Amino acid sequence: MARYSPSVQNLISKLSDLPGIGGKSAQRLAFHILSMSENDAAALAESITEARRLTKRCQCCQNFTDTDVCPICSDPKRDTSVVCVVESPRDVSTFERMHEYKGLYHVLHGVYNPMNNKNMNDITLSQLIERLQKHTEIKEVIMATNQNVEGNATALFVSRLLSPTGIKVTRLASGLPTGSDIEFADDLTLANALKGRIEIN
Amino acid sequence: MARYSPSVQNLISKLSDLPGIGGKSAQRLAFHILSMSENDAAALAESITEARRLTKRCQCCQNFTDTDVCPICSDPKRDTSVVCVVESPRDVSTFERMHEYKGLYHVLHGVYNPMNNKNMNDITLSQLIERLQKHTEIKEVIMATNQNVEGNATALFVSRLLSPTGIKVTRLASGLPTGSDIEFADDLTLANALKGRIEIN
Numbered sequence: 001m002a003r004y005s006p007s008v009q010n011l012i013s014k015l016s017d018l019p020g021i022g023g024k025s026a027q028r029l030a031f032h033i034l035s036m037s038e039n040d041a042a043a044l045a046e047s048i049t050e051a052r053r054l055t056k057r058c059q060c061c062q063n064f065t066d067t068d069v070c071p072i073c074s075d076p077k078r079d080t081s082v083v084c085v086v087e088s089p090r091d092v093s094t095f096e097r098m099h100e101y102k103g104l105y106h107v108l109h110g111v112y113n114p115m116n117n118k119n120m121n122d123i124t125l126s127q128l129i130e131r132l133q134k135h136t137e138i139k140e141v142i143m144a145t146n147q148n149v150e151g152n153a154t155a156l157f158v159s160r161l162l163s164p165t166g167i168k169v170t171r172l173a174s175g176l177p178t179g180s181d182i183e184f185a186d187d188l189t190l191a192n193a194l195k196g197r198i199e200i201n
Numbered sequence: 202m203a204r205y206s207p208s209v210q211n212l213i214s215k216l217s218d219l220p221g222i223g224g225k226s227a228q229r230l231a232f233h234i235l236s237m238s239e240n241d242a243a244a245l246a247e248s249i250t251e252a253r254r255l256t257k258r259c260q261c262c263q264n265f266t267d268t269d270v271c272p273i274c275s276d277p278k279r280d281t282s283v284v285c286v287v288e289s290p291r292d293v294s295t296f297e298r299m300h301e302y303k304g305l306y307h308v309l310h311g312v313y314n315p316m317n318n319k320n321m322n323d324i325t326l327s328q329l330i331e332r333l334q335k336h337t338e339i340k341e342v343i344m345a346t347n348q349n350v351e352g353n354a355t356a357l358f359v360s361r362l363l364s365p366t367g368i369k370v371t372r373l374a375s376g377l378p379t380g381s382d383i384e385f386a387d388d389l390t391l392a393n394a395l396k397g398r399i400e401i402n
Contacts, residue, residue, distance in 0.1 A: 004294075005267035011252035014245050019233050025221060031290050032220050033249055034256050034265050035310070041253035044215050045246035048234055051212035052242035055235050064235050066206035090232050093205075109236070 008034065060131065062107040062124045064089045072096075072105060079103045080135070084142040085128065085158065087111050087151065091144065103142075106131065111150040112157055125158070132167060140168040147174055209235065261332065263308040263325045265290045273297075273306060280304045281336070285343040286329065286359065288312050288352065292345065304343075307332065312351040313358060326359070333368060341369040348375055 004012065008030060016026035033041055057063070058070035061083075065071070072078060072092070082103030086092060092105050108123040132138055143158055145151035159169040175193035176185055185193070205213065209231060217227035234242055258264070259271035262284075266272070273279060273293075283304030287293060293306050309324040333339055344359055346352035360370040376394035377386055386394070 005255065005265075007248070007252040007255045007267060008265065011248045014248040018230055020226060020229065027291065027294065028221065029219055030252065031265070033253060034290070036253065038253055042250055045249040047208070047212045047215040048246040048249075049243055051208040051231065052234060052237065052239055054206065054208040064206075064209065064232070066208060088232065089235070090228060093228065 057107075061105045062109060062127055063092050063105060077102070080137050081139045082142065083128075083131075083138055083140070084144050086144045087146060095144070103140075106141075108145070108154070111145055112154040113150045120157070123154075125161075128158075129161070132162070132165065138167060140170060143169060143171045147172075258308075262306045263310060263328055264293050264306060278303070281338050282340045283343065284329075284332075284339050284341070285345050287345045288347060296345070304341075307342075309346070309355070312346055313355040314351045321358070324355075326362075329359075330362070333363070333366065339368065341371060344370060344372045348373075 011033065012023075012026045012030045015021055015029050016023055018026075021029070033044070036044070054066045055064050056066070056068075058065045058068075058073055060069050060073040063070050063072070067074075079102045083106050084095065084101060084103055085106045085108060086095070087108050087110065089107055089109075092107060095101050095105070106124070106128050108125065108128075110118050110123040112118065112120055112123065128141075132141070141158065141162060143155035145154045155169075155171050159171075162169050173196060174189075175196055176182065176189060182190070212234065213224075213227045213231045216222055216230050217224055219227075222230070234245070237245070255267045256265050257267070257269075259266045259274055260269050261274040262271060264271050264273070268275075280303045284307050285296065285302060285304055286307045286309060287296070288309050288311065290308055293308060296302050296306070307325070307329050309326065309329075311319050311324040313319065313321055313324065329342075333342070342359065342363060344356035346355045356370075356372050360372075363370050374397060375390075376397055377383065377390060383391070
């Protein structure tokens with residue numbers, strides 16, 4: 001890259017560390033920031049430090065929150081007998097957007113991925129176990145980790161771990177996306193849809 | 202969007218104001234920032250304010266720089282008789298990456314775009330005229346604005362404006378990209394390539 005001042009170079013490098021931002025986008029964002037008013041740039045910077053400073057993990061579900069216990073965990077209308085275990089806080093937003101699920105969540109902040117140096121201590125598994133021991137009203141754990149090798153391995157691991165406790169461990173159904181054409185389904189998805197077929201009543 | 206704390210909501214909204222960052226990417230970036238260490242988040246915020254604070258426009262070419270006159274304008278090895286007029290600082294980087302052009306630049310910071318409320322006073326046209334009057338060694342102005350309606354209009358406007366001065370005003374060649382197949386060329390590009398055909402010597 002040609003002749004940027006050190007501060008601009010530093011900004012570009014910091015931006016390109018963000019997920020999904022390559023060198024070119026980082027450059028584009030940096031130049032946009034340079035053309036902002038100094039107040040607007042300061043407000044953007046402030047929003048980063050403020051959000052990070054005020055955000056902590058919910059003592060109960062480990063989701064990001066600005067209170068000790070997050071609004072979902074402290075909502076008396078939620079069904080406290082079900083816990084949906086997800087990989088990231090973004091997954092909670094996705095579930096909530098659906099307006100169908102009324103139970104609670106547990107955010108793992110990752111999955112078991114030995115290839116990526118993520119082991120069971122890097123995710124919030126011990127907090128989940130502790131929570132299940134403390135809150136005996138929990139009757140079902142829905143493993144909603146992603147449908148890939150790591151997500152499946154984590155789900156299997158948790159289900160084995162919980163089998164002595166008698167808590168029901170379920171996994172989200174795997175199959176054809178709604179509205180999709182069978183013609184365009186990949187082999188694995190189709191095989192899983194076949195394996196998981198259900199009786200029509 | 203569901204149940205974000207005000208500070209996170211603010212971060213997401215600030216990020217989605219950036220070019221090329223939609224709602225979903227903003228959310229993804231925000232959650233990444235929340236999972237960074239507080240020091241790393243502070244360093245990112247700092248890089249924004251620092252770059253913006255230290256960056257100004259070059260007194261000569263209007264490109265972003267941290268000195269009064271940018272390194273290109275103050276480089277004695279550059280050819281001061283040619284000025285390449287571009288829309289944005291990013292275009293300067295693109296030209297410099299090529300290592301072919303040895304002249305100077307002038308950054309318009311926009312184009313003439315009446316539909317978008319950008320008129321001639323919003324771009325650095327008066328600074329260009331002033332520069333040409335002051336630096337009589339400039340013999341050629343290359344209009345390297347983008348190959349679209351606004352870029353062409355701006356190029357035409359500048360060439361008319363400069364016609365009494367005797368300064369040569371040129372435009373980058375418009376035609377088929379190198380390595381491209383004629384089969385896939387769009388009609389306008391092909392028409393321009395035909396119109397601009399040159400004799401083979």
